[in-house]
Amino acid sequence: MNEKSLQTRLNNIQAVLKRKGFRLTNSRQKIVEALLGCGGHITADGLLEVVHQIDPSVGRMTVYRTLELLSELGLIRPVYQGTGAAHYILLDGGHHHHLICSGCDAVFEFEECGLQEMSKLLAERFNFEIEGHLVEFYGRCPNCQ
Amino acid sequence: MNEKSLQTRLNNIQAVLKRKGFRLTNSRQKIVEALLGCGGHITADGLLEVVHQIDPSVGRMTVYRTLELLSELGLIRPVYQGTGAAHYILLDGGHHHHLICSGCDAVFEFEECGLQEMSKLLAERFNFEIEGHLVEFYGRCPNCQ
């Protein structure tokens, strides 16, 4: 996860937008950039703040709409994390993995790669065109046990 | 998933509540009963309606609070499904698996059992006490491709 790969991911997301016939506006670029820059764990409102640091002219609902658009394209996913507002997580690599503490809502990320077979299996069984997956483990962290 | 196992699960959830020092009130029993009865895929408001069919004296916020309590105990989990209100899913068996269409938001459930090892692995690596997990695959169903 260095500058280079961020740039690659940015280009990739923009390519998906273009391919599906959506316009590459300044606001969308800034929003995606901010989302990638903050690691992809953020609420809509939080993302708005980050975007404003880059470009204050982007409005709140453009952020909401862009997030919705990216969700439909399977690039991000809204999840509940703790209480309150929805958190969005990046799914552009095809998958994402969380370890969440049910006591303090801390989130740890990890890599794993045991689900590619499962993905194929499900694609066949349900005749689905699988875009990605999200895995979340719940438990109590050392401090909360 | 027959009557017997529903009863078992009900008892299990009540046992968890008791063990953690929470009271087994009439409202909570009715709410858990309704949640199990409807299969465990429902919004807070939807659940309220089901509960009211059993016992109209249960209030809306008791449902909200009970759902929050069950979430903290790791027995259920709120997820986004389509847009709008949060959906709660049962996690009392320790795990839950979804296949979601990003086009029409249809949800398919499936069983799998390849993550028990992963669970142990993570427990050791992060020193976590793992309670359960949720797996969601995203893609497009046959109708939406």
Place this chain on the structure above:
DNA sequence: CTCTGTGCAAAGGATTTGCACTACG
């Protein structure tokens, strides 16, 4: 030039507090 996307403000829901009352243990 045309049509998609944007931004503002105001509406629309969902979820959460404050407080007196009920009932579990």
Place this chain on the structure above:
DNA sequence: CGTAGTGCAAATCCTTTGCACAGAG
């Protein structure tokens, strides 16, 4: 009996529309 839990209503917060304008293709 004491305290956790409940219920109502009002408040709060997140998110979504309606509509005129601006910018991408």
